[in-house]
Amino acid sequence: MQMKAPAVTPTGLKAACSQCNLRELCLPFGLTGEEIDRLDALVATRRKVRRQHHLYSAGAPFEAIYAIRTGSFKTDVLLEDGREQVTGFQMTGEILGLDGISSETHSCNATALEDSEVCVIPFAQLEDLSRQVESLQHQFHKVMSREIVRDHGVMMLLGSMRAEERLAAFLLNLSKRFMARGYSPAEFHLRMTRDEIGSYLGLKLETVSRAFSKFQDEGLVAVHQKHIRIIDLDGLRQLLTHCAKRP
Amino acid sequence: MQMKAPAVTPTGLKAACSQCNLRELCLPFGLTGEEIDRLDALVATRRKVRRQHHLYSAGAPFEAIYAIRTGSFKTDVLLEDGREQVTGFQMTGEILGLDGISSETHSCNATALEDSEVCVIPFAQLEDLSRQVESLQHQFHKVMSREIVRDHGVMMLLGSMRAEERLAAFLLNLSKRFMARGYSPAEFHLRMTRDEIGSYLGLKLETVSRAFSKFQDEGLVAVHQKHIRIIDLDGLRQLLTHCAKRP
DNA sequence: GTATCGGTTTGATCCAAGTCAACCCTTGCT
DNA sequence: AGCAAGGGTTGACTTGGATCAAACCGATAC
Structure with missing residues (x-):
């Protein structure tokens, strides 16, 4: 009989991008070993999110973006009357939370579809480091742009x-x-x-x-x-x- | 009887964000006077785009992003069979071209809805400068994130x-x-x-x-x-x- | 003036997807 | 084992928006 674990748990473990087999899909892509070490220093913690629980919710203050280590998520926006629109399904190596940058507040909910684990990337520190590490800056911009292109694909799908x-x-x-x-x-x-x-x-x-x-x-x-x-x-x-x- | 002007014209004029009445809506938002001057130095040219003409097309190599100075645009993606999906309408102060960052190639068409003028912001130089100017970096990230949030709104609209x-x-x-x-x-x-x-x-x-x-x-x-x-x-x-x- | 043309409006019909409802699986609990 | 509950499937019917078609309007061209 196991204790009910809290929804979101800091594991205390170091994330260690350098050891991660997802690094070719994720933020470290294109970085040298030394650069990845610097990113490691910043990705301080992992966090477990249990199935059906929120990693963050619309309205919550924005502090970090998240890289999915294991598991998968959905993001959705809700209308006042309760209608839900799922805006995406995310899997390992993909980045969550970019919606929060614009207003310092998350604008959608991110919910784990299964018990999952994410790497927490404090955003202010990421901006700091990406001012120093050109390849990180560029990769981050690519990740954001890819999200925009993906969204356009979904619009095509929904509209046509x-x-x-x-x-x-x-x-x-x-x-x-x-x-x-x-x-x-x-x-x-x-x-x-x-x-x-x-x-x-x-x-x-x-x-x-x-x-x-x-x-x-x-x-x-x-x-x-x-x-x-x-x-x-x-x-x-x-x-x-x-x-x-x-x- | 006027000469037919080419579709896209470099005007040779300096863009001069510091003098621009759109700066509160655009990339210079939140920058100090001195920082805006540095941005000015980088936004080398304006370009006129005549009604119905492309600023860029899907497949074109990505080199710069564009800030709309006057006029307005639509962006769209085309399916092989000719179906078109308009992904957005942009007006003055808004930024075009962010879709191109991810693959170094534009993934949609940007078409002027009326005779328009844009400021050309060479992307490599923007990345350089935003490594030096924190407020510019942050504002640029906000602009990208805002686009993502906007896209989610369109999905809500189309889907629900x-x-x-x-x-x-x-x-x-x-x-x-x-x-x-x-x-x-x-x-x-x-x-x-x-x-x-x-x-x-x-x-x-x-x-x-x-x-x-x-x-x-x-x-x-x-x-x-x-x-x-x-x-x-x-x-x-x-x-x-x-x-x-x-x- | 009249013709032409792109865009818009309006009407009549049709059909893809929504709605409502019944039933069928799994899976997990007692 | 038996039951409940949450998904999933399938069928019958309805409907919102698509399609087809005609007419209209306001420009510009002749």
Whole structure:
């Protein structure tokens, strides 16, 4: 019988980017060994976040950005009337919290989809160091810009694609990101519910479910609850470019 | 009979942030006089962009970001099959080109909605200077973060709002931005077509037109082609929060 | 003046996705 | 084992916005 752990725990452990196998995906990318050591000095702590708990919430003061070490998160914004829009799903090596810089206050919620661990990167110190380390500065700018480009992709998806195209794009995106992390691009486990996928894609959960079933019927993927196996990667890709060719 | 000017013209004029009445909205915000002078030294040229012409296009190499001095722009991404998604409308004091940082290549098109002028800010030099000038570094980070937050707002709009809510949100947003620039928040001229508004809002132009007509019938706004007068600002706001309360 | 053209409005119909509702899995708890 | 609860699937029906089509308006060109 285990003690209920608090939602967010400082582990006290040093983050040690230099030892981290995610460094090629994360903020240390492109840094020399010596530069990474300086970044290490600044990434003082890790923090565990239990499933369903917030890493930060909208309105909370902004102090740090976070690099995901293990696990995964969703970010969402809420309307006064309770409508939720999931703005993204983040996995290991990705950076959370950039939304907070503009107003010194977080503008969205970041929620762990499974028990997860992040590296805490105090923002003021990151700015200090990136004034000294050019490659860090540049990589940080790239990370922010990548987020902007990603957001534009989501707008494209939400504004111009049909339900099945959206889901195909979503699956292909996940596949690519799992592959980049050394996992199978063809077989993976979804950490989010149909409802959350729907919110992200601007669809209702029933529509997501139907699209999954349709893909399964057409032999594109094998769906078993949250377990996904992509059978016909090219078929999915064609759904995006080709099916789009509808007049 | 005037000579046809080229689409994009270097004017040779110094940009002179220190003299610019937009500096409170733009990159120089929060900088001391001396710091602004250093920024001036870097913002070497202005460039004129004629209506309907690109400031940059998707795929073009990234070298600089741009601050809008006069006029306005749209940014859009295109799908292979020709579908267009407008990702934003930018006005004076706003920064264009941040999408290019991540891959050294622009990922969207920026098109002038009217004859416009931008300040060219060479990016490598901006990074150099922002390593020396803390307040510039911080302001630049805020500008990027603001773009991310804005994008999340658009996702909310595209993913969770109904047609009329989207248009109301759009008008309120324009109103706020005109006000911030010293123009009337209640009466303004749209620089974009119904089709472009539709693309931005994830709607067809007919739907945009119908929503405008409905607002007019309800006495919320007076619409005369591209001329807009907001009659009932609170009514529009309620459309957003209240009408959202529909079960 | 009249023609032309891009953009806008309005009407009539259609359909993709939403809604409502029932049922079916898993998984975890007693 | 049995039950409850939270997801997920599937079906029947509704609807908001898309589509198609026609007319309208305000510019500029002739």
